[in-house]
Amino acid sequence: MTRRGRQTRTRIVEATADLVLVKGVRATTLDDIRAATGASRSQLFHYFPGGKAELVRVVAVRQTERVLEAQRLLLDRLDTWEALHRWRDAVVAAQRDRQCAGGCPLGSLASEVAEHDERARALMDSAFDQWQGLLTSGLRAMQDRGELRADAGVEDLALALLASLQGGLLLAQTARTTKPLEAALDAALAHLESLALRRPTHKA
Amino acid sequence: MTRRGRQTRTRIVEATADLVLVKGVRATTLDDIRAATGASRSQLFHYFPGGKAELVRVVAVRQTERVLEAQRLLLDRLDTWEALHRWRDAVVAAQRDRQCAGGCPLGSLASEVAEHDERARALMDSAFDQWQGLLTSGLRAMQDRGELRADAGVEDLALALLASLQGGLLLAQTARTTKPLEAALDAALAHLESLALRRPTHKA
DNA sequence: TGCATTATGGACTGCGTAGTCCACTACACC
DNA sequence: GGTGTAGTGGACTACGCAGTCCATAATGCA
Numbered sequence: 524m525t526r527r528g529r530q531t532r533t534r535i536v537e538a539t540a541d542l543v544l545v546k547g548v549r550a551t552t553l554d555d556i557r558a559a560t561g562a563s564r565s566q567l568f569h570y571f572p573g574g575k576a577e578l579v580r581v582v583a584v585r586q587t588e589r590v591l592e593a594q595r596l597l598l599d600r601l602d603t604w605e606a607l608h609r610w611r612d613a614v615v616a617a618q619r620d621r622q623c624a625g626g627c628p629l630g631s632l633a634s635e636v637a638e639h640d641e642r643a644r645a646l647m648d649s650a651f652d653q654w655q656g657l658l659t660s661g662l663r664a665m666q667d668r669g670e671l672r673a674d675a676g677v678e679d680l681a682l683a684l685l686a687s688l689q690g691g692l693l694l695a696q697t698a699r700t701t702k703p704l705e706a707a708l709d710a711a712l713a714h715l716e717s718l719a720l721r722r723p724t725h726k727a
Numbered sequence: 728m729t730r731r732g733r734q735t736r737t738r739i740v741e742a743t744a745d746l747v748l749v750k751g752v753r754a755t756t757l758d759d760i761r762a763a764t765g766a767s768r769s770q771l772f773h774y775f776p777g778g779k780a781e782l783v784r785v786v787a788v789r790q791t792e793r794v795l796e797a798q799r800l801l802l803d804r805l806d807t808w809e810a811l812h813r814w815r816d817a818v819v820a821a822q823r824d825r826q827c828a829g830g831c832p833l834g835s836l837a838s839e840v841a842e843h844d845e846r847a848r849a850l851m852d853s854a855f856d857q858w859q860g861l862l863t864s865g866l867r868a869m870q871d872r873g874e875l876r877a878d879a880g881v882e883d884l885a886l887a888l889l890a891s892l893q894g895g896l897l898l899a900q901t902a903r904t905t906k907p908l909e910a911a912l913d914a915a916l917a918h919l920e921s922l923a924l925r926r927p928t929h930k931a
Numbered sequence: 932t933g934c935a936t937t938a939t940g941g942a943c944t945g946c947g948t949a950g951t952c953c954a955c956t957a958c959a960c961c
Numbered sequence: 962g963g964t965g966t967a968g969t970g971g972a973c974t975a976c977g978c979a980g981t982c983c984a985t986a987a988t989g990c991a
Binding site: 546547549550624625626630631633634635637638639644647648651652679680682683684685686687688689690691693694696697698699702703704706707709710711713714717 | 750751753754828829830834835837838839841842843848851852855856883884886887888889890891892893894895897898900901902903906907908910911913914915917918921
């Protein structure tokens with residue numbers, strides 16, 4: 524594959540990721556992608572011989588990279604209670620900016636794909652697994668520094684935190700308010716803080 | 728509408744609800760419904776002049792009734808810690824029985840419909856609202872009996888619990904394991920118990 | 932420069948699916 | 962028992978969309 528080919532392929536993947544983010548997998552047609560990229564029909568099948576299904580799987584991987592990258596920025600040095608609360612605020616603000624449309628980029632994708640494409644489902648499973656890992660290592664860092672009880676199961680806590688986020692986003696998407704998201708994250712963080720060794724200092 | 732008409736209409740709604748539960752909205756075609764009910768094409772449009780979209784909305788209402796009814800049975804007398812844990816176990820068991828396929832009947836529906844049909848979105852919003860109300864009144868009963876701190880915001884707690892459930896189910900559906908669901912619910916219940924006045928007696 | 936390989940354009944096909952139409956049947960009510 | 966309204970059957974239409982094909986253009990390489 525030549526330089527130009529790689530560029531075209533990349534352009535297709537990025538544009539499709541954007542479209543899927545906004546419209547969902549089902550509602551994103553090959554014609555939409557054509558319109559957004561200027562690519563022709565045959566190019567789509569040239570670069571993704573498996574057709575739309577293959578393209579969707581590549582987009583799933585790309586979308587995972589995007590989200591984890593953004594999370595990494597937010598979660599970098601996630602080893603303080605302040606950082607956790609900043610993360611909470613950032614997630615809520617991001618959802619508000621989108622007018623609560625679309626839910627979680629990965630969650631919506633997973634939900635749309637899980638029962639329909641086994642390979643894509645596995646990719647989303649891996650995506651959540653990596654996300655959980657990101658959260659886990661942050662909590663473990665806090666544990667190592669003595670801010671979290673040593674007997675706290677950080678992996679399960681990270682999983683629960685991720686679930687609260689996903690559920691909160693789904694309810695927020697449905698209600699078109701960030702309120703459920705805030706309630707979910709606040710409860711999850713409160714639970715974490717109840718496992719703190721020293722009481723968090725930044726709160727009342 | 729005569730007795731026979733009502734029967735046919737009911738048959739269509741019930742069968743479609745079953746199909747949507749298993750296959751999702753998108754994958755359920757009018758031909759599927761025809762096959763499942765023996766109804767003819769024109770009957771579908773006779774009873775639901777708005778076509779598939781209208782039928783889906785009626786099914787959303789029906790599905791909400793079904794879930795809330797089942798929840799009511801599980802949550803009846805949800806005023807003890809034991810009842811909460813029985814509820815947790817029942818939800819996990821139900822998901823395991825389904826091989827973790829399909830997520831939450833209401834959550835999946837909401838996710839599939841929220842960005843595509845405003846009226847259906849509003850129905851699902853109302854569904855979650857009712858569900859939250861069910862959980863809230865249980866928690867409030869516990870509060871009234873002095874088992875939960877009086878300053879606990881039961882409505883937010885109920886919302887957070889619902890979010891944990893939804894997120895846990897989504898992750899379980901994606902991972903094909905009940906583990907995320909268990910982690911999510913256990914963390915949510917642990918948080919509630921940290922707000923108990925007297926320590927729950929049924930646990931260690 | 933010439934040949935092979937890769938990239939691109941766009942017409943064409945086929946299919947699944949929602950929705951329409953009209954003829955026919957059964958039932959309720961007078 | 963006749964008449965009208967509700968119920969039923971199924972062929973037919975329209976259309977959006979995935980996927981195929983082949984011709985042409987650009988690019989890399991010797």
